[in-house]
Amino acid sequence: GQQVMQIPQYQHVQEGEDFTTYCNSSTTLSNIQWYKQRPGGHPVFLIQLVKSGEVKKQKRLTFQFGEAKKNSSLHITATQTTDVGTYFCAGSANFNKFYFGSGTKLNVKP
Amino acid sequence: NAGVTQTPKFQVLKTGQSMTLQCAQDMNHEYMSWYRQDPGMGLRLIHYSVGAGITDQGEVPNGYNVSRSTTEDFPLRLLSAAPSQTSVYFCASSKTGGSTDTQYFGPGTRLTVL
Numbered sequence: 001g002q003q004v005m006q007i008p009q010y011q012h013v014q015e016g017e018d019f020t021t022y023c024n025s026s027t028t029l030s031n032i033q034w035y036k037q038r039p040g041g042h043p044v045f046l047i048q049l050v051k052s053g054e055v056k057k058q059k060r061l062t063f064q065f066g067e068a069k070k071n072s073s074l075h076i077t078a079t080q081t082t083d084v085g086t087y088f089c090a091g092s093a094n095f096n097k098f099y100f101g102s103g104t105k106l107n108v109k110p
Numbered sequence: 111n112a113g114v115t116q117t118p119k120f121q122v123l124k125t126g127q128s129m130t131l132q133c134a135q136d137m138n139h140e141y142m143s144w145y146r147q148d149p150g151m152g153l154r155l156i157h158y159s160v161g162a163g164i165t166d167q168g169e170v171p172n173g174y175n176v177s178r179s180t181t182e183d184f185p186l187r188l189l190s191a192a193p194s195q196t197s198v199y200f201c202a203s204s205k206t207g208g209s210t211d212t213q214y215f216g217p218g219t220r221l222t223v224l
Binding site (some may be wrong): 004006009031033041042043044045048050088090097098099100101102103 | 145150151152153154155158168169200202210212213214215216217218
């Protein structure tokens with residue numbers, strides 16, 4: 001079955017350092033979405049990537065979709081304590097079904 | 111709009127008990143789904159529905175039943191709870207279920223089965 005692998009599982013950074021999480025799919029995806037979940041909260045949609053090689057930016061966050069549409073990354077520049085949480089990718093190859101990565105838990109030390 | 115609501119927020123069950131987790135949305139979304147979240151495993155799709163009267167299985171459907179009698183509600187039933195079903199359950203909805211739709215998640219139900 002389809003799988004989406006996400007690394008690393010945990011990342012501890014000092015405030016101001018950069019952070020990157022990676023997702024890899026076993027199959028070609030039609031699109032990929034990124035979500036953020038604060039501790040004790042629920043996943044909240046961040047962004048969606050659809051096109052091969054697509055790059056999108058949201059302030060300090062940069063999202064990339066690989067040329068083969070099998071991998072994606074989220075990069076945060078100069079982390080802040082408000083970035084703390086777990087970041088999930090969710091890939092879709094079939095209409096109606098999303099497969100979530102296991103998430104990367106980011107801890108930012110002030 | 112209240113968005114996606116879930117009840118209860120917390121629940122403790124004994125093995126073999128049954129219960130229903132409630133989920134409702136007021137955004138007139140056609141697509142609704144249930145996920146479970148376990149440590150280190152992300153979110154796994156249990157069941158989903160593309161509209162009233164239509165349901166289908168996700169990744170991990172065993173032990174769970176669903177029905178969709180109205181657009182607004184999508185309850186998840188555990189017929190005979192097992193400790194392996196201890197998890198956090200999230201309901202989500204989106205406009206059509208298309209792969210480009212944003213999913214909106216409810217606050218979750220934290221279930222413990224003893």
